[in-house]
Amino acid sequence: MLNPGTMLSGRYEIIEMVGSGGMSEVYKAKCHVLNRFVAIKVLKPEFSSDVNFVTKFRIEAQSAAGLSHPNIVNVYDVGEDNGVYYIVMELVEGITLKEYIQKHGRIEPKEAIDFAIQIAQGVQAAHEHHTIHRDIKPQNIILANNGTLKVTDFGIAKAASSSTTTTNAMGSVHYISPEQARGGFSDERSDIYSLGITLYEMLTGHVPFEGENNVAIALMHIQSEMVSPREYYPDIPTSLEKIIRKCTQKKPERRYLTANALIADLYRVKENPNIDCIVVPKQTVPSSPTIEMTKQEMEMIKTGRQVDAAATQEVPPARPKTSEIQVNRPVMKPSQFDDLFPDDDDPEDEVSENDIGDDYQNDDEPEHDEDLDPRLKKIITVASVAIAVVLAILALVVIGNIAGWFPGGLFGGKATTEKTTGSDVLAPTDALSTTEQETIPMVNVVGLYKTAAEEQMKKNGFTNYTFKEQTDATVEKGYVISQSVDDGTAITKDTAITIVISSGKEMTSVPNVVNYEDSQATTLLEEAGLKVTHGYAYDDNVEKDHVISSDPVAGTEVEEGSTVKIIISNGKEQKKVVVPNLEGMSEADAAEKLTELNLVGAPTYEYSDTVKEGQVISQDPVVNTEVDEQSTVSYVVSKGQEKVTYSVAFSGSLTNTEFDFDTFGKVNVSISYTIGRESYSVYSGSAGAGDFPLSIDGVQGLTGIETNSGTFTVTITDSEGIDVTSSFNTGGLSATFTQESGE
Known part of the structure; x- marks a missing residue:
């Protein structure tokens, strides 16, 4: 960490640290050559000591310095001072897009479109200069105080991914493209994928995928479908949802080929949200620093298996209890297929970079084969074999009972016969009638919107679930608070399940505070669990500083914590009057004139060698000043020349x-x-x-x-x-x- 006052290269004076990331620290500094404030990003020692990384870093940073666009943070200089490697950038006053999303919960579609257009314009400008970002995410986008969005950190991700650890996947795993997750080749379309994930987060307040570790999330990007953002917020236009689906296609060739094409569609949706645009997509994360995956993690991703938490040094975050899961931040299991794959090193399961290249180049295979995940094929095959084996066993049991192969019946049961229209039909009493019903694991729907939770229950085959509403001070109306069966519990599909939906906060009645003094009214409303804001107005009938009205009006049922606005009286409205010219008037005329204008006169007396006795010498306020009615106007009356004795x-x-x-x-x-x-x-x-x-x-x-x-x-x-x-x-x-x- 650099101390305030430190000079870099005899030019840049460090003022204060303003942020810290995975690879660098950011400082506010002053350039004494150009006399301006700048932002300086300083590499951390663990990266500065890597010669190959530093070389790549300098090359890519110098390349980024060639970018100049209103939606890109300009890079001014790259330097080194006694082993301290730094980049000098434009100082942008504002907050990150991540902080803006966290502050607002989510961004309305219209504003999100405007933001996405600005980000895409910055990305397109970089792509035109053959610069790929590789780490597009809200944390790397700054919302300036004037409303402009600027993309920062161009070049750093490429420098990292081009270092000696070529298998490392750089970037935040929640925004990483499938090809980056595999450790394969990435291009401009990787930035478009990450931009699609960023747009998803802007609209819903959370990212589509979350798991217990980096590998689980990376695998979701490779093989899992996203929950439609409209399932969380139905106000999102279908056309905008389709843009997100096209940006986040698993195969790069199915995405937008350029950021300009994305920008064009965004403008179309902005002008007409009901337009029919495009096509595919599921879930929130804390601020995620740029990460590097270990070789072991990359190997796990390539083989399609979860990371063994005990074998890695990274400790996955603890999963929240059901009651602690926040609204709009549903949590997914890493993958519903994880437990079906053995933890072996079967070469047929590995995905190499050559395999990835073949995926991109082989256009002769049928379309449906490309869409079907190889692991899903394996599951279907295994399931088919299992079903066949079960049917064969059942057939063997039935035949054995008929032939008398199992004395006393299978599993100790006794074979019985019933007379039915002259023919005997064998009915085993235990073999089939006592077979256990099939069970399936309960899914987690806590945190989902009601419609999304219902869809999830249907998809997993549950048939006997009911919704129950319950007030909740922390969970937004319409979202799931809890479920009667815990996530992962094995139950039959017709098990009774109760899903509790938030009906919002407790309701309370707005008390009548009209004519109450301001402080009394505020106390009454706050005791009723309401927030209070104020407005002010003149009123001829309500005493000053007392309540004229409230919004909502008294007696209205509202949620606890709702805001009630009370209008406070400023008393009678004070009309404005222009002060007349009193100078030279007699004292009596001046008093009469002020009375006509509803002003109050306050005369004083002085000797004057120039003004006749009894006439006005001066006044305050001066002539033509605008004042309230009943204001006081002071004026000085002459006593004539002073007599000396x-x-x-x-x-x-x-x-x-x-x-x-x-x-x-x-x-x-x-x-x-x-x-x-x-x-x-x-x-x-x-x-x-x-x-x-x-x-x-x-x-x-x-x-x-x-x-x-x-x-x-x-x-x-x-x-x-x-x-x-x-x-x-x-x-x-x-x-x-x-x-x-x-x-």
Whole structure:
């Protein structure tokens, strides 16, 4: 595993691992030369150490780099850095088709056709460049976020299958073609077979064949018929089913010869699903990594026998219990003929590559001989001989009883005679009447759709089976939950068998939640076993955040787990109003205009040097803004120019400089302060020598003054009225202004 920050070839910086497969690990990386993000597939060490494999890998990867098509993941570069072999590819954001199928269960026919066309277009582009994929499967198809499907991993399968282990069959065994399973020659038609299996899985949610090990599945591809996809989902068009059958013919020459021919038929079915198209087909798997079969497994496939689990290192997956089998994922036994073949090395049973070539080339044999499986011929022959032997024994018993060869009767029974119209007819009491009835093994129908299960029962000869419906929270309606007789149990064909079919989940009644508050309604519905989704609408009669209605309506019987949508009230519908222009209006006019439009006014007041007192200065929201009715519109009303006032305080004193109080006596003092045209008395009265210096501190000042400047006027006269002001110092007086309001 490469650590984030690792640089490959001094160019590609590893950012993070995004996936891991059977042969490689995939990383998101940044190319510092072209400044773009890429995907880098790095070979695992066990493959990197194989020189022959690496050589083939580089050749095929370089060949894949020549492919350029919207439905193929582009290969940009192939390189090696200190034994690390890697391929640089286009980084596609999305998920694999396998993940998409698992997420949705199955894909609807219309969408599946579109997907198949895109895949086939990518495959055709590769075939035109003489590149065969050999491992087409949902895991190797990426569904990009924009809806485009891209096929990836071209060249790797061919490199692997061309390595020194030539008998290895590469690819996921669930999608492998019969010729690949045999280890024989494969060509473009092998990709078409795998694409047919992929289309089958898209439509049904599972692959047609599943067994206990790789060999069992591979043998099914070679000799078993597929269950029709329509038996699982009758909505699949017959024409689309025929396309799948033609893609998955056992013999390559009977399939579509080119992907273009397949694309043409897919387009015809897309335009007219009822069109009569083509012809042949049976079952789900987890994500399957690319696998290599061992030589022993390939030998088992060639000889038509199952793998001895104890002799191989691979441990087959445990089979699920009947109750654990999931819907749409029916499980088949590896082969209904396995137990009939001895585990020997009879050369006549081996299938060699030369034999396969002869199958393809010998066109002189009758058609029905080609269709009949050689092992089925052997079964028929063995069965014919067995029947003949049984008939001979029965005849011998009857003759022996008549001739008296068996005293006391065969197996201890006694021969008796009955008088019938004058002739004696021998009737053995035990030999034939007590012969055990023929038994057959019970088949597994769990997980099948009802019609498919019934068909399976008929095919196996069972005559006394009944269907019983039962609710089930996990099994989809119409599919088999369980069967009264276990798979493989030997029973007679008329044994009573009960097959339990799912009628879906338990039913429950939708409770009435109208007018309930949202959280209360949700709780009630969830307690009833239902899922809840929400919608919202205006309603003049239902309080905001309360339920207006439900879908389905109250009282409807639905399956538990069903979704109920409740519509929640947003209250009364708020109509939109365009905000008018209020600027310049009087306060009264602005208020009236807002009331007419069903808006709420919110005035505030400010001084303005430019806007007349009482008129609107500004508003919020601005003019022409669209708002809900009853919205608030704020606006500012002018108070006119702001008036500034001041207060003034007086301080200081008058001092005598040369006046002779002893000679002239007291003086009359008058101090006033003039502001503009107004004069204000600060001090007035007579004063003697002891009053000087004469202080005006503490004299009450003035308030409400509209200016902040003024002058003192001092007049001092003697007792005779003569002005003696000059004999005093008046410069010690001062006035201090303080602003009372305004700025």
